Amino acid sequence: MAHEAISVFDMFKVGVGPSSSHTLGPWRAALRFLETLKKADGTLAGVQQVQVLLYGSLAKTGKGHGTDIAVLLGLCGLDPVTVDVASIDDRVATINHKQTIDLGGTHSIHFDPPQHLQFLFSESLPYHPNGLTFLADFSDGRQVAATYYSIGGGFVVEEGEQNVANPVQLPFPINTAADLLHWCRKTGLSIHEVVWENEGAWRGEAQTKSGLQQIFKVMQECTYRGCHTEGILPGGLNVQRRAASLNKKLLRGKTYNDYNEWIGAIRAGGNSFQYILDWVSCFALAVNEENASFGRVVTAPTNGAAGVIPAVLHYYIAFMDGATEEKALQFLLTASEIGSIFKKGATISAAMGGCQAEIGVSSAMAAAALTEVMGGTQRQAMMAAEIAMEHHLGMTCDPIGGLVQVPCIERNTMGAIKAITASQLALQSSPDFAKVSLDAVIDTMWETAVDMNSKYKETAEGGLAVNIPLSLSEC
Known part of the structure; x- marks a missing residue:
């Protein structure tokens, strides 16, 4: 019988509050999108614009849960495990004031949070209530988009991600x-x-x-x-x-x-x-x-x-x-x-x-x-x-x-x-x-x-x- 292999370090993750599904998950989704952009171009230098759309529960309680803050920090390439939590407020204030973001910490682009990070309160995606979509435009006219779902506990899955065989075979497979x-x-x-x-x-x-x-x-x-x-x-x-x-x-x-x-x-x-x-x-x-x-x-x-x-x-x-x-x-x-x-x-x-x-x-x-x-x-x-x-x-x-x-x-x-x-x-x-x-x-x-x-x-x-x-x- 097929089994899902989940490690102790999947269940216990070091991160930043206040929510694993609304903060840590979107943060990790943003980091994954950066990797997608790097694969598309080999570098982030060609990215001209990024837009983020929050759906369902991420939109309705995202402000209170810091979803917008998490996405901004993720797009900056910061790691929730190691980021200096005392610096978070200043980093976010700088992005809002300058209306720019250092994508991956290396490439500065125009980013006005009210315009480029939208809370779609009346829209939901079918797979899971915690959905968010990233859209990127490159200077050569190409566009890259990806949708992720934060499914709880900091776990993130990408839309269209194929179920693959478990990377490990456990000596004691357990589902129940x-x-x-x-x-x-x-x-x-x-x-x-x-x-x-x-x-x-x-x-x-x-x-x-x-x-x-x-x-x-x-x-x-x-x-x-x-x-x-x-x-x-x-x-x-x-x-x-x-x-x-x-x-x-x-x-x-x-x-x-x-x-x-x-x-x-x-x-x-x-x-x-x-x-x-x-x-x-x-x-x-x-x-x-x-x-x-x-x-x-x-x-x-x-x-x-x-x-x-x-x-x-x-x-x-x-x-x-x-x-x-x-x-x-x-x-x-x-x-x-x-x-x-x-x-x-x-x-x-x-x-x-x-x-x-x-x-x-x-x-x-x-x-x-x-x-x-x-x-x-x-x-x-x-x-x-x-x-x-x-x-x-x-x-x-x-x-x-x-x-x-x-x-x-x-x-x-x-x-x-x-x-x-x-x-x-x-x-x-x-x-x-x-x-x-x-x-x-x-x-x-x-x-x-x-x-x-x-x-x-x-x-x-x-x-x-x-x-x-x-x-x-x-x-």
């Missing part, structure tokens, strides 16, 4: 939870061990470990930075950042100099239920406040849900005995496999499935990962993932003003708490008596997504987005 359980039973391996073996089809062990360490490091840095940054989030809603003040309140004057000392100070504060609950919320708030501020985060599996997995992982690091870097990497491997199964069987795009596809999936990923590092069996880990998603089914995506702030930031705290609860339920239960399988809940999630009204799919046309009315011009 049943496939994963089959390989675990056949080999006796845990979920993270199965994933580790599969990753070997792409690269050596040292490279995989180094990549996982980098993902973990970015999550740690983002959480720490968010817990120590005050102010108002950009975009016009005037949302006050809360993680830093909560961090101060919980630590009660304790001093520290770096991340490790900070974790030590947190541990020293005790382990009461209320204290731990506050810290889980603080961790999640911190990451998504960074995300909303165009900070560097890890898609997990999306930017809008980027706080759930780091929050649950930090809950484990700060409050559970036996937490080590090795366990943290195992956590990431397990979470990635659960996320990839959801992507294959349903979607991780809110524009396709509502917020159940983002917060719901991230909560399921975190629940399974926490269960495994806590000593749960493979079946208990999958049971935890099912429980977490079961209680996110039908969650809509209705961001006020199209911004990834309200209700998105708080939803990450809820997803993290549900993940921990789901893990505890699974650890104290026997999967033999479970009535709902992980595959069944994935199928149900997709059916719910198909049935969901489009106004609840990241369009800002329903729910809180209209009951708390704010014009896009304010954002």
Whole structure:
């Protein structure tokens, strides 16, 4: 049976907020278009004009999600993994002021964003709600066009792209939870061990470990930075950042100099239920406040849900005995496999499935990962993932003003708490008596997504987005 090979580094990508589908995806699409132009001419020097058309959800909530900013930075040839996030505002202001853009960082052309980057609010493309088209004119009269779809989690596909055979053959091909359980039973391996073996089809062990360490490091840095940054989030809603003040309140004057000392100070504060609950919320708030501020985060599996997995992982690091870097990497491997199964069987795009596809999936990923590092069996880990998603089914995506702030930031705290609860339920239960399988809940999630009204799919046309009315011009 054919299988889709998805790596842990497909599910976890380092990028810039606030949205993987509306920011990171269009950014990567712009970078791909630059490569298309280079192939067409061997250089960018012949390009005279570029126009960008945003469709569907990318148009309707693109301003709030920074889609226009992402496209501009991508056309400049900047990498979302390495770009200096502190320089983004100045770069965009310069493009708007001078009405020029340095294509690929080397070739300057006239580019007036209101004229050359259009939001087509009433038009959608059939393949996916997140569509964008690039048009380029060369000085010799040639024209090049390409349409891309940002399908969630930073994944991008080009229109007309042919399905090709998987570039790698995995030792343990997996499309469904049943496939994963089959390989675990056949080999006796845990979920993270199965994933580790599969990753070997792409690269050596040292490279995989180094990549996982980098993902973990970015999550740690983002959480720490968010817990120590005050102010108002950009975009016009005037949302006050809360993680830093909560961090101060919980630590009660304790001093520290770096991340490790900070974790030590947190541990020293005790382990009461209320204290731990506050810290889980603080961790999640911190990451998504960074995300909303165009900070560097890890898609997990999306930017809008980027706080759930780091929050649950930090809950484990700060409050559970036996937490080590090795366990943290195992956590990431397990979470990635659960996320990839959801992507294959349903979607991780809110524009396709509502917020159940983002917060719901991230909560399921975190629940399974926490269960495994806590000593749960493979079946208990999958049971935890099912429980977490079961209680996110039908969650809509209705961001006020199209911004990834309200209700998105708080939803990450809820997803993290549900993940921990789901893990505890699974650890104290026997999967033999479970009535709902992980595959069944994935199928149900997709059916719910198909049935969901489009106004609840990241369009800002329903729910809180209209009951708390704010014009896009304010954002």
